[in-house]
Amino acid sequence: MAAPQIGESLRIFVTEIRKTKFRKDEELDELRVFINPKIIETSSKQSKDWEGCGSVAESGLFAKVARPESISVEAINESGEKFSLKAKSLLARVIQHEMDHLDGVxxxxxxxxxxxxxxxxxxxxxxxxLKKF
Ligand SMILES: [Zn+2]
Structure with a gap:
């Protein structure tokens, strides 16, 4: 969820990857706050996977999006401390999705x-x- 989604023109978003029956345990991730985030590195390897969005909820639309498989991001956390994070797979996808919201995409x-x-x-x-496994 990004600040522009609730009408705030701030470069802030939060991520949290909660358990659902479709997610593997290794995909889950704690609540993180990103203030003034910058993606400083992206992998050349792309992956294409499903996304949906709270801002496109009315139509309840899901579709596949191609994005770099892994990224490095720098930001400020809720305590005002600068941090950097390497993320891959689902977390990398979520961060890039939220970054796009900051740019109106x-x-x-x-x-x-x-x-x-x-x-x-x-x-x-x-x-x-799920049934196939
Ligand atoms: Zn979204």
Missing amino acids: LFIDKADLATAMSRNEYLKFKEQA
Whole structure:
């Protein structure tokens, strides 16, 4: 969730990757605060995976977006301390998605619209993927 999503023109976002039945334990991540974040490095390797967004919730749209697989980011935390973080896979994706919000970019601007589906279709799709294992 990024500040511009709640009408605040600040370069701040928070991330937290909570447990769902679709997520692996190693993907989960604590609550983090990013103030004035800067992505200082991105991998040349890209990955393409599903995204949805609280700001596109009305249509409940999910679609695949290609992004660098891993990144390094620098920011200030809630205690005013500068930190840097290397992130990969889901956390890297979430951080890049939130960074885009600070620049007024929504994931649908970058998504492969051929993969777009509604929330219900997406949940069905994920349920089926679970059954395969
Ligand atoms: Zn979003």
